[in-house]
Amino acid sequence: xxxxxxxxxxxxxxxxxxxxxxxxxxxxxxxxxxxxxxxxxxxxxxxxxxxxxxxxxxxxxxxxxxxxxxxxxxxxxxxxxxxxxxxxxxxxxxxxxxxxxxxxxxxxxxxxxxxxxxxxxxxxxxxxxxxxxxxxxxxxxxxxxxxxxxxxxxxxxxxxxxxxxxxxxxxxxxxxxxxxxxxxxxxxxxxxxxxxxxxxxxxxxxxxxxxxxxxxxxxxxxxxxxxxxxxxxxxxxxxxxxxxxxxxxxxxxxxxxxxxxxxxxxxxxxxxxxxxxxxxxxxxxxxxxxxxxxxxxxxxxxxxxxxxxxxxxxxxxxxxxxxxxxxxxxxxxxxxxxxxxxxxxxxxxxxxxxxxxxxxxxxxxxxxxxxxxxxxxxxxxxxxxxxxxxxxxxxxxxxxxxxxxxxxxxxxxxxxxxxxxxxxxxxxxxxxxxxxxxxxxxxxxxxxxx
Numbered sequence: 001x002x003x004x005x006x007x008x009x010x011x012x013x014x015x016x017x018x019x020x021x022x023x024x025x026x027x028x029x030x031x032x033x034x035x036x037x038x039x040x041x042x043x044x045x046x047x048x049x050x051x052x053x054x055x056x057x058x059x060x061x062x063x064x065x066x067x068x069x070x071x072x073x074x075x076x077x078x079x080x081x082x083x084x085x086x087x088x089x090x091x092x093x094x095x096x097x098x099x100x101x102x103x104x105x106x107x108x109x110x111x112x113x114x115x116x117x118x119x120x121x122x123x124x125x126x127x128x129x130x131x132x133x134x135x136x137x138x139x140x141x142x143x144x145x146x147x148x149x150x151x152x153x154x155x156x157x158x159x160x161x162x163x164x165x166x167x168x169x170x171x172x173x174x175x176x177x178x179x180x181x182x183x184x185x186x187x188x189x190x191x192x193x194x195x196x197x198x199x200x201x202x203x204x205x206x207x208x209x210x211x212x213x214x215x216x217x218x219x220x221x222x223x224x225x226x227x228x229x230x231x232x233x234x235x236x237x238x239x240x241x242x243x244x245x246x247x248x249x250x251x252x253x254x255x256x257x258x259x260x261x262x263x264x265x266x267x268x269x270x271x272x273x274x275x276x277x278x279x280x281x282x283x284x285x286x287x288x289x290x291x292x293x294x295x296x297x298x299x300x301x302x303x304x305x306x307x308x309x310x311x312x313x314x315x316x317x318x319x320x321x322x323x324x325x326x327x328x329x330x331x332x333x334x335x336x337x338x339x340x341x342x343x344x345x346x347x348x349x350x351x352x353x354x355x356x357x358x359x360x361x362x363x364x365x366x367x368x369x370x371x372x373x374x375x376x377x378x379x380x381x382x383x384x385x386x387x388x389x390x391x392x393x394x395x396x397x398x399x400x401x402x403x404x405x406x407x408x409x410x411x412x413x414x415x416x417x418x419x420x421x422x423x424x425x426x427x428x429x430x431x432x433x434x435x436x437x438x439x440x441x442x443x444x445x446x447x448x449x450x
Contacts, residue, residue, distance in 0.1 A: 023051025025067060026429070030060050030077030031407055036381035036396040038374050040413050041080060049403040052428035056399050074431075076407050079423055082377060083397050084114025084141075084404030086384025087358045088298045089247060089344025092129065092143070093121035095162035095449050101129055103445035104348055104356070105140030110437035111356045112406035112419060114427045115394060116141045117298075117344065117387055119225065119247065120148035120200045122163035123174035127195055136430060144198075144388045146225050147191035149213055151204030152177035154264060178209060184216040192222055197388060198244070201226040203264035207237030214241040223389070225298075228252040231267065234260045239289050245387045246290070247298040247344065249330045250322030256282035269321040279333050287337035296387045298344045299331045301364040302357060306347065328368035335371060342387040343380040351446035354439040355420050366416045373416040403429040 026049045032041040048055040048065070056065070087108065092101040108116060118126050126145045133140035154160070155170035155177050163175060170177030173190040191199050199217045201210055201224060210233045214224045226243035228251030229235050235255040238246060246252070253270040254260050261267035274280065290297065304327035307320035335341060343365065349357035362380055365371040371379070385395025394402040405426040410418030425432045 023429075025050050025055070025071045026074060027067070027071060028074045028076050028081065028405070028407070028426075030075055031079045031081035032411075033057065033397050034080055034082045034374070034377060034413055035398065036083040036378055038378050040374060041411065044077065045081070047081060047397070047405070049426070049429050052403055054397065054399055054401050054403050057397060076424070079407040079409060080411055080413075080418070081397065082112075082406050082408070082412070083381040083385075083395050083401075084406050084425065084427060085112045085358060085380045085419070086115040086117070086342070086388070086395065087113055087141075087345055087356070087380075088117045088245075088342035088384045088387040089119050089300055089346045090116045090348075091121055091346070092116075092118050093123075093125045093163065094159050096122040096125040096165075097449040098125060098129075099445040100447070100449055101125065102138055102140070103442040105129065105133060105138070105143075106437070106442065107439065107446065108141050108356045108358075109139050109425055109427065109432055110422070110434055110439075111359065112408070112422045112425055113141045113356060113358060114404035114406070114425065115384065115388065116143055117197075117225075117384070118143050118145035119344075119346070120146045120175070120202065122165075123147060123194045123196065130195075136428075139432060141427065145196055146198045146200035147174045147176070147194050147196040148200045148202050149176050149178045149187065149191070149205075150202040150264075152179055154202065154204040157265070178205065178213065180209070184212055188213070188216045188220050188222065192220060196222070198223040198225045200224075201230055201238075201243065203227065203231055205230050205233055207233040207241070209233075210238055210243075211241040214243055218242070225387075229254045229260065231264045232260060232262045235286060239286060239293070239295065242293060243295065244390070245296040245298055245342070247300060247346075248303060249297060249299040249301075249334065250304060250327050252283065252286055253322065253326065253330060255286060256280055267321060269319060270326070272326065275326060275329070277329075283330060283333055284337065287334050287339050290334070291338045294340070294390070296340045296342050296383065297331075297334050298342050298387055299327070299334070299365075299369075300344050300346045300361075301327050301331060301369060302361050303327075303346050305364060324364075324368065328364070328370075331365070331369040332371075335369070335375065340383050340386050341379045342383040343376070344387075348446065348448065351443045352440070359417075359420055362416050362419065373413050376416050377412060377419075
């Protein structure tokens with residue numbers, strides 16, 4: 001008798017679990033799709049989302065599928081649907097301040113961003129934020145983050161003290177000083193233990209060590225995100241090591257300079273005399289290798305625009321190592337060579353701005369670096385996804401991909417500023433309506449921590 005009751009209870013629970021696990025279905029009907037591959041807007045389409053995945057995309061004028069009667073239909077006629085945008089370079093926790101990070105993440109999400117690549121911070125906070133945004137406990141994009149490795153002398157940098165508070169900079173799993181005595185198998189395993197998406201190779205490492213770290217990371221199945229030059233490791237050595245993603249386009253220009261600086265801090269500027277209005281042959285070689293290897297370039301034009309602004313405000317200070325004009329020309333050369341470029345900011349727009357800085361980066365790519373709006377969109381969608389993983393399941397609008405979408409009122413393929421007309425962001429099948437967001441409500445929290 002007891003066995004029969006247990007069996008009956010078990011069957012009932014199984015049936016209940018099966019019913020409860022059935023994900024909801026939503027059809028977004030009538031939007032023109034810009035799918036992130038570089039193709040222009042389609043005819044009006046229907047996008048069927050089941051749970052957190054796109055189930056099907058089809059022409060809205062075709063016969064409707066037979067769907068369960070409880071399928072929700074969202075009319076998005078007249079809007080443009082794109083993959084959720086990806087900022088491939090943010091720092092959410094240097095220093096770690098939860099209110100600041102949460103305010104930025106909220107603005108990102110309601111600004112159309114469904115994924116960010118956090119490029120090394122205090123992972124004690126970032127890991128918690130990644131969990132919270134992943135399960136929808138707080139509004140924000142999915143966070144893919146890096147554990148950092150650099151030469152031991154780099155850890156005099158005050159930023160490393162801020163992100164290692166309570167521990168010794170350079171001796172934590174998320175911020176490791178690496179020298180010729182480091183057990184790289186253990187070091188990479190410790191970095192992986194933070195649940196990091198990748199290892200970031202930052203500064204003050206020779207080429208042979210960059211190569212050894214990268215080889216061990218790849219052996220353990222974790223990608224490597226690196227600066228374009230690691231000082232003294234040259235851009236060529238970073239590429240030869242087969243880093244998966246390279247950040248900061250102007251750092252690559254050191255390969256064409258007379259000498260590579262020996263260390264990250266207080267380094268000389270790139271040699272401007274090596275660059276004119278023609279393509280640089282040294283850069284052409286680097287870019288051809290990046291294309292062959294599938295190395296993604298995280299160009300960060302906004303970094304150099306910011307350097308120009310600070311140089312103009314403080315002419316008495318040393319000139320920055322590169323300027324926005326050269327950065328734009330180098331990025332354009334990479335684009336024409338066929339390098340995959342992702343859109344990263346390495347910073348945040350002003351606290352009072354209604355939209356995140358990724359929109360400014362995309363507008364710079366179009367206005368300064370010669371991208372078409374569709375190429376810029378690809379940098380913030382497919383390119384951003386490839387900066388996270390070699391075979392991402394997001395970044396384009398296609399069946400089987402995550403239901404990460406942004407719907408805008410204006411056609412961004414005609415004018416990239418159309419991305420500033422967000423009506424609805426969908427992340428993993430959950431709707432976030434722009435009308436529900438007050439961009440000024442947490443502007444104070446968005447002020448950069450001292």
